Amino acid sequence: MERPExxxxxxxxxxxxxxxxxxxxxxYHNPQWTAVENQRVFGNCDNPxxxxxxxxxxxxxxxxxxxxxxxxxxxxxxKARLEQEVLQVLDHKSLNHEVAAFAAKIPTSxxxxxxxxxxxxxxxxxxxxxxxxxxxxxxLFVDYFGE
Amino acid sequence: xxxxxTRRYRFSAGHRLHNEALSxxxxxxxxxKCNNPxxxxxxxxxxxxxxxxxxxxxxxxxxLTLLDGTVEREVLEPFxxxxxxxxxxxxxxxxxxxxxxxxxxxxxxRKRLEDSGKGP
Numbered sequence: 141m142e143r144p145e146x147x148x149x150x151x152x153x154x155x156x157x158x159x160x161x162x163x164x165x166x167x168y169h170n171p172q173w174t175a176v177e178n179q180r181v182f183g184n185c186d187n188p189x190x191x192x193x194x195x196x197x198x199x200x201x202x203x204x205x206x207x208x209x210x211x212x213x214x215x216x217x218x219k220a221r222l223e224q225e226v227l228q229v230l231d232h233k234s235l236n237h238e239v240a241a242f243a244a245k246i247p248t249s250x251x252x253x254x255x256x257x258x259x260x261x262x263x264x265x266x267x268x269x270x271x272x273x274x275x276x277x278x279x280l281f282v283d284y285f286g287e
Numbered sequence: 288x289x290x291x292x293t294r295r296y297r298f299s300a301g302h303r304l305h306n307e308a309l310s311x312x313x314x315x316x317x318x319x320k321c322n323n324p325x326x327x328x329x330x331x332x333x334x335x336x337x338x339x340x341x342x343x344x345x346x347x348x349x350x351l352t353l354l355d356g357t358v359e360r361e362v363l364e365p366f367x368x369x370x371x372x373x374x375x376x377x378x379x380x381x382x383x384x385x386x387x388x389x390x391x392x393x394x395x396x397r398k399r400l401e402d403s404g405k406g407p
Contacts, residue, residue: 170344181345183352246346250290254341279295282348287289 155270156212157200160222162231165192166247169236190234196275197226197256203267213266225259249276253284261286292348293336296358298367301328302383305372326370331388333362335396353403361395 167190168182178186185191199222203212233239235247241255253274261269275281304321305314314322321327335358337349365375371383381387 168346172344181350248341248346250292250341250348251346253290254288280351281293283291283293285289 152204153202154205154212155200155202156215156218156267157198157271158215158218158222159196159198160219160227161194161196162227163192163194164230164233164235165190166235166242167191168246168248170246190236193276195230195252196281197222198271198273198275199256199260199269200271200273201264201267202270206266217265221260221263221265225263226256229259230256249274249280249282250284253282257284257286288340289338290341290348291336291338293334294351294354294358296333296335296363297330298333298363299328299330300366300369300371301326302371302378303327304382304384306382326372331366333358333392335392337400349400354400357396357399357403361399362392 167187168185169178169188170181173181199218201212201218205212229239230252235242235252239247239255241258242251245251253272256274257269257272260272269286272284273281274284303323303326304318305324306317309317335354337354339348341348369375371378371388375383377391378387
């Protein structure tokens, strides 16, 4: 008897999402503006002492199923890449002071999501990066698709 | 470089699903217990997504104060703790289903955000 196919394999696209959390502090300030302007635009986010969030990051990788495993790839690998490329850079850091990318760029959720894409996209060991979703609070999040 | 920003809001409202053009029996068949003449209510969760490039001077897609203020004025004030059929003019002649509510909110917000010139 012919051996049944164990997994759906081939060209079908599968999206795998991994969720991790990190905590970091930041503040919003544009040095080209007056104190009054900064206060007007950024409100209490302009406090130079900073404040923090428990960010929730959802990373989605797209690809096709490996017929040998039935999986897109090794999700432990993805977790390890996230740990090494993203969490080590951002977790328990003061984003404005300790992350080079934010020395001259305001660490808003929009800019953090784009930075995470940059850190991660070329480091994946399987699939291709499809989406970065970053929750600043449960009621506020951004999505970035790399374009 | 397009970023999508989503903000979640909540409101509670009452409604009744009923189409004047249908018979009482048809209304009951189509809308089931949502056709109860005395109405019923929900805790609605509204997610509003705005898309655009990131403004380099603010690092943001859209002025959040503007978005919050617009949603508060255009949606939450007229809808929250209201009877949608009786208290919201656009639903006097239109069934306040979630579908119609979504379209109504989209139109209200898009117009205001575009008019402000500061939106996404």
